[in-house]
Each structure stands twice: as structure tokens, then as C-alpha cells.
Amino acid sequence: MEELLKNKVFATHALAGVGSVALGTAVTYPLDTVKVIIQASSSSNKQLTTIEVFNRIRSFSGSSGLYSGFWWLAAGRTLGVGARFGIYEILTAFYKDGREDNHVHASEALLAGLIAGFAESLITSPFELMKIRAQITSASRIPKLASLTEKVGVAPLIQKLLHRFTPDKKALNYSVGLLSTLTSKHPNMMTALQDYPWMMTGSGKPPSVFSVRKPSEIISLEGWRSLWRGLRSGVVRDSVFSGIFFGTWQSLHRAMLDWKAVGMNPEPRTDDEIGPLSPFGVSVAAGVSGSVAAAASHCFDTAKCRSQCIVLPKFLSMERKLLKWTTPGRRFERCTGIHPADRNLLFRGIGLRMACSGMASFIMVGSYFLAVNHLA
Template sequence: MAAGAVESLTSSPFELIKLRAQQTSKYDWCHTRLPLDDMSGSGRPPSVYDVRRPSQVISLDGCGALWRGLRSGIARDSIFGGVFFSTWQFLHQVILDWKAVEMDPPPRYDEEIGPLSPLAVSLAAGFSGSVVAAASHSFDTAKSRSQCTVLPKFIAMERKLLKWKIPGKRFEKLAGIHPADRNLLFGAIWLRMARSGIASFMIVGSYYLSVSYLVSSN
């Protein structure tokens, strides 16, 4: 989980630039916000479509904008890393125990069971990837929504001087979830589950097949 937090801290600027570079319309969904996010008398901020390059983001929003949505990103990546490997290890042990049932005499240690097939390990990894994608999807959505919000430096300073309070419940504030996004947190969750599951299956399967090929060739 600590590795997930470090990953989020490192990759957050790249995610923001990638997400904003993908904006091709001034009327993109990222620009839509409910009244809870209305600005004060300082005026309406520009569209996210107009603030896509790193120089534009730093000039208008400040350097801190590169890590916008960091709290939800840390929650997402920490959950992803912790749940993925714990679920994968659990399924790996279940498959080992299932294989040991058919052995006579019963093995005393896992090493006596022998290696599992690459297909079984890959399927376990794919299932784990889908599970962890579902568990972390709401935080991923919150991070993406936050990165699509343009908050100029002068508005951020004004909010600080006026002691503007972040809206939402305590958990939402802690996780970086905007209350206006509550109905959007689980949108397209099946697509992310499919993507994560297929990617995990392919990566682990390719690794095991490569290792098996190298071992057999020697």
C-alpha cells in the first residue's frame, strides 16, 4: 500500500497532463460541474480545454495543480496495490490446496505440490485485477474529475483568505471526493474492471510463458 502511495505521488503530474491532452471539446463532461463548485465574484475560470499544456497549467493553476486529486489518487493506488496482491496470493493458495487434494500422500509443504500452470496463475491474476478495479474505481473517478477542474491561483488565494470550507462529508473530504460527483463515482465501472482484468491476465501470462520458455530452452 505504501508503494501505491509513492506511485500516485510520482505519476499524478503525468496523469493530469494526459487527461487534459485528451480533451478535444470545450463542452466535454469534465467541464460540467454542479452549483456546489461555483466560483466566487472573481469570475468564471477558463475551460479545461484551454488549459492543457504543462506551461498553461503551471501558469494559471500553479505548480500544485500538477498534484491535484492526490488524496483520491493515493487512496486508489494504495487500495489497488494492497487488494490486488492479497487477493492474488489468496487465490494462489486456494489453487495449491485444490491441487494438493489429489496427491497421495498429501504434501507437507507447498514446495512439494509443484508449480502451477501459467494459465491458472494468469486467471487468478486477471480475476484479482477485476476485483481491485471495482474496489478502487470510485477514487479513480474522483481523481479524474478533480484533475479536470481549472482553479486559477487567484481564486485559490481568495478561498484561502475567506477560509472557504471544502464541501462534503468527512470521508469525502479525506478521500478528495467532491459531493457533486456522488452519482458519477461508479460510472463505467465494468469497462475498468474488464481493462484491469485483461491487462493483469496478459502481463502475468506473458511473464510465466517467457520464464517457462527460457527454463525449457536451457
């Protein structure tokens, strides 16, 4: 009977957690879509406004385009947030062990959050890649005509490497012109060059994002490792976000407990004597913590978003590996996955992310408390 009761309590909290994460994600997802479009499409000379992004998405995909890729994010965030809070609770249990009031210091919460964010990033990275590709597609004009790749006969291997790619005929003809001075016994130089993917691409430009957005297409063209593209910036982003989120939340929680204890007679010796805090107050603290953490980690979010919007075929990755291509930028940029070309773009959309993260944290914590109280 006791074991059955424990299973019921666990199922209640798990159901409440999944529902709260899904609700928070659904409410704030349009803001996340606009933020991603601004981060991915902005250049150093031009930045799209929120109204322009809304109009662009509605003209290309309709109102439903604001929720493109929602299920990918919902699935990834459910697993990621569950891992974040689960690992945080496990780590803080060691800190609280032996303490009379089960108190966790802000520095301890920060350290536990850093570790929890690392695990969250590993879990959510593939889901986030699919989500971002779907969001970019919702704001892109997809050509309806058949691509030139389908019209021009190419080798089966090249058709796999250059999925839905339109060959640059001008660049290919220019390459043939450069090589025409060489002695060759091949009767048809043009056909021979079409067997090489780097010649077919001409300038080396990869396919568009909307051409490679399904899991099977991404794995076939870019390989399994592409699912974790931008992992360095993602790990730093999620670690910083999770650490600052839990550290700020713990500090606010301590401040609210001290405020509630003012005027109590006799003076409480432990937090248990103060009593539980208001669910609304805890939700507000979570929302503020989420906004602060989003602001602190936003530059790494932009770096990860822009890296996941790049289609990098496997043969180009192999060329870079064989040529021992070094990542450009300073040491800090190389360690954190920030491209030097994005230095002036790292804080684009920071207001939207702060609003999105704050609202999502407030809704998730508040709806979790309501669901637990209702189900219990």
C-alpha cells in the same frame, strides 16, 4: 562472473516487466479513454453511452483520438506498477522471513498492498493528469478562431494568469456599471478593471481543459501543486486497489496450490513440494483480482478523474487560501477527496474500468511470464 549473471537476470526481469506493462496498457487504453470521457462529461441527469463516446471521439479526433495521452500513461504506469510490485515484494519478504514454506497470508498481502498503492499514487499522479487532459481534448470541439484574449490588449501579467482565456465582456461591462456610481478619478474604468484577473473572468469561470493541457501551460497557470491535484482520492483509490488486488491474488494463489496438492502422494509439506502453478492460471487469477480491486476502488477513481478535469488558476487557489475556504461535504468526503456534487456519479463507467483493469492485469502477468521464459 556471478555478479554479471545477477545483472543479466535483473535486466531480463526489468525488460520483461516494462514490456508487459506497455502491452497491457496499449491493449486496454481505448477502454480507459471511453471510461474517462464518461466519468468527466456525465451529469446527474445525463450519462453518455459507450457508443456515443466512440462516435464523439472519432468525429473530433479520428480513430487515433482513442490513444490520446497514451505515452503519458505508459510512462507513469511503468514507474507506478514497478514501485507497487517492488515495495510489495520488499514488505512481504519480512513476512516470509523464517517461515519454512515462504507463505504470505491474505491479510499480510492486503496490508503490504495498501502501502505499495500509496507510493504508486505519488508517482503516477502527474502523468495521469496529463493523460486525462489529453483524453478530454480528443473528445472536445476546439475553436479554431483566435480567442478574444489575443484580440484584446491585456497586461502581460493577466495574459499569463489567464492563458488562452476568452474574457466575458458582458460580465465585465456589468461590473463597470455597478462601479460607475462610485467616485473615481481614473479616466478609463474599463482599462483599469482589465488589470485584475477576477474582473477579466467575470463569472470566475476558468479556462477550458483543452486550453491548458501541456505541462508548461499547466505549471504556468495552475502551479506545480496542480500536478498532484486530487491526491487524496488518488491515494485512497490506489491503496484500496493495490491492497485488494494483492489480497485477492494471494487468496486465489493459495486456493490453486491447495487444489493442485489434492491427491498427491505423499502429501506435500511445503509449497515448494507442490511445484509451480500454470502461468495461465496465475494470469487468470491476476485478471480476476484486478477486476475485483477496480470495482472496490472505482468511486475514488471517478472523484480523482473529475477533480483533474478542473482548471484552477493560481490566483483562485490563493483567494481560497486567504479566505480560509473550507472543502464542502461530509468528513469522509473531505478526507477522501470526493466532492458532494459527485455523489450520484461515483459509479459511472465501473463496468469499463473492471474490464480494463482485468484485461490489463491478465495481459501484464501472462506476457511477463512468457517474456521471462523466452529471454531466460
